[in-house]
Amino acid sequence: MEAEEQSEWGPKAWAYLSSVRKQSPLIQCITNFVSMDLTANTLLSAGASPAMLHSSNEIPDFTPQVHALYINVGTLSDNWLPAMKLAAELASKSNKPWVLDPVAAGASSFRLRACLDLISLKPTVIRGNASEIMALANASVGSTKGVDSSHESIDAVEAAKCLANSSGAVVAVSGAVDFVTDGKRVVGARNGVPMMQKITATGCAVTALIAAFVAVDQSQALEATASALAVFGVAGEMGMEIAKGPASLRMHLIDSLHGLDQSAVISRVKITTS
Numbered sequence: 463m464e465a466e467e468q469s470e471w472g473p474k475a476w477a478y479l480s481s482v483r484k485q486s487p488l489i490q491c492i493t494n495f496v497s498m499d500l501t502a503n504t505l506l507s508a509g510a511s512p513a514m515l516h517s518s519n520e521i522p523d524f525t526p527q528v529h530a531l532y533i534n535v536g537t538l539s540d541n542w543l544p545a546m547k548l549a550a551e552l553a554s555k556s557n558k559p560w561v562l563d564p565v566a567a568g569a570s571s572f573r574l575r576a577c578l579d580l581i582s583l584k585p586t587v588i589r590g591n592a593s594e595i596m597a598l599a600n601a602s603v604g605s606t607k608g609v610d611s612s613h614e615s616i617d618a619v620e621a622a623k624c625l626a627n628s629s630g631a632v633v634a635v636s637g638a639v640d641f642v643t644d645g646k647r648v649v650g651a652r653n654g655v656p657m658m659q660k661i662t663a664t665g666c667a668v669t670a671l672i673a674a675f676v677a678v679d680q681s682q683a684l685e686a687t688a689s690a691l692a693v694f695g696v697a698g699e700m701g702m703e704i705a706k707g708p709a710s711l712r713m714h715l716i717d718s719l720h721g722l723d724q725s726a727v728i729s730r731v732k733i734t735t736s
């Protein structure tokens with residue numbers, strides 16, 4: 463049964479990547495300064511079209527035109543938060559999917575409150591590391607190491623289910639295994655290499671890739687999210703075959719994502735029902 467289920471995910475992940483390449487969805491990214499470059503290049507190498515627009519003055523014109531919105535609170539400041547909320551409201555009103563990356567959600571009460579307020583605006587998907595998802599599910603500050611996780615992804619599966627149920631979003635916890643849940647079903651994407659944690663903003667970049675996958679099929683957010691995480695992981699695995707360290711992995715990961723073909727995706731994607 464498990465092998466049968468697994469064999470369906472490769473073609474599914476390939477279908478999502480092919481649709482992104484064909485449709486080239488426009489993804490508005492309101493993201494942190496650290497991640498802007500890697501995020502835009504990840505989206506471009508997957509075939510999507512990134513646009514880093516965050517002014518409240520242009521969001522009313524621009525956000526209703528995009529195929530998906532990505533909000534990331536990594537370098538949150540007072541004046542960006544209203545723009546994030548405005549964009550999230552407009553995306554929801556225009557029936558466009560939007561995806562939240564709650565970077566360091568438990569690092570301060572300002573950040574935690576901001577993330578919880580954004581979650582009340584109904585994101586389609588929330589993707590964080592284990593510490594971030596636990597902070598959100600418990601609505602508590604602390605037990606975090608800044609933007610990095612001090613927990614394993616497996617430790618946050620129950621928190622992810624609670625958050626999915628309370629928010630209505632699909633919730634993904636990244637780590638050695640990337641778990642994705644809608645509150646009932648849980649799937650695990652088992653691709654990637656540990657060295658991906660040594661490149662800043664790989665988490666931010668994969669959340670943007672989730673936005674691109676959800677943009678081409680809003681109706682199955684869990685499937686799109688698991689596929690994006692697995693595809694990014696496969697690109698990391700292939701990149702690691704020639705990389706010498708984090709800096710060259712960053713380059714080879716983007717090259718691999720750009721060059722992924724059907725046979726690599728189908729043979730390498732490892733997604734199982736946990």
Ligand SMILES: Nc1ncnc2c1ncn2[C@@H]1O[C@H](COP(=O)(O)OP(=O)(O)O)[C@@H](O)[C@H]1O
Nearest residue numbers: 591636637638640654655656658659664665668
């Ligand atoms: N130990 C690991 N093995 C394989 N892949 C990993 C590992 N840790 C993280 N990744 C991958 O690295 C990317 C970033 O995840 P993570 O480091 O958890 O996010 P963040 O940077 O937000 O903390 C994801 O694609 C994830 O699957």
Ligand SMILES: Cc1ncsc1CCOP(=O)(O)O
Nearest residue numbers: 494496536609663664665666
């Ligand atoms: C280092 C840092 N500081 C604020 S945002 C950021 C990037 C975090 O990226 P990721 O969560 O993908 O590791």
Ligand SMILES: [Mg+2]
Nearest residue numbers: 565591665666
């Ligand atoms: Mg992160």
